[in-house]
Amino acid sequence: MCEVLSGWSGGTERVVEGLCQALAEDDSAWVxxxxxxxxxxxxxxxxxxxPALLRAAQTGEAGVREQAMRALVMIQPPEATEAFTSGLADATAEVRMVASAGWMKAEAVPASAGPALVEAxxxxxxxxRANxxxxxxxxxxxxxxxVTALRECAxxxxxxxxxNAALALRQAPSAEAADLMEHLLNDPNVRVRLVAAGAILSVTPTHPHxxxxxxxATDDQSPRVRQAVEELLPLIPKEPAGSDASKGEAPLAPTGM
Known part of the structure; x- marks a missing residue:
């Protein structure tokens, strides 16, 4: 029934109104x-x-809350921010996962969501946690x-x-994350290593490691990794012309006649 309504007239106000009424007034969780x-x-x-989806996402049965949260992710109405924030504390893991993923599609993440995200x-x-x-x-x-929670996640x-923890820690004061970034230079994942390298080079361009x-990573098979490398290369100082490193191997001195 709902699939027919959603396709009727391309989602007119009448269809939306009918679906909202079913969402708010029907006794069936399936409906x-x-x-x-x-x-x-x-x-x-x-x-x-x-408003109807927000109410369902906060007060409906578990399956209804999850589906309402998914709809909020797809629609992104003004109420989505409140839904994603409260959904991070939902008793059901599926709802929390959808709510946390909602921030991936959101146009912006407000500072007011910060405490709930830290708790998540x-x-x-x-x-x-990753979302x-x-x-x-x-x-x-x-x-x-x-910072403390992100260090644990890292x-x-x-x-x-x-x-994602390394990406977020780039926003931390250097003194609070410098030692961790040094450690992450040896992470088994190349993308994590590059994030750490970028954070360090932005502060210490001459850092050799x-x-x-x-x-x-310049020849990595992943296009995403190679793109990250291209963005980081300008942070590495070039050897000045005339330096020993730029000359390569020095020529042998001529022997005496």
């Missing part, structure tokens, strides 16, 4: 979930469904308590979590 699914398929044209760095689900770290990396300034076995990490 509510289906209505949320249909609204998500309509996309940005269903922005006026934001201690979520039992690695994907939630939260990625969102924190988008803030201009890390909130209180973020030591996790999950590559994606370590990478950081430069080695960048230069060692």
């Amino acid at each position: 509510q979930s289906s209505a949320a699914l249909a609204l998500g398929r309509i996309g940005t044209g269903a922005a006026r469904a934001g 760095l201690r979520d039992p689900e690695p994907q939630v 939260a770290a990625h969102a924190l990396a988008r803030l201009e300034e890390l909130p209180t308590g973020a 030591g996790d076995p999950n590559d994606g979590l370590r990478l 950081a430069a080695e990490v960048v230069l060692a």
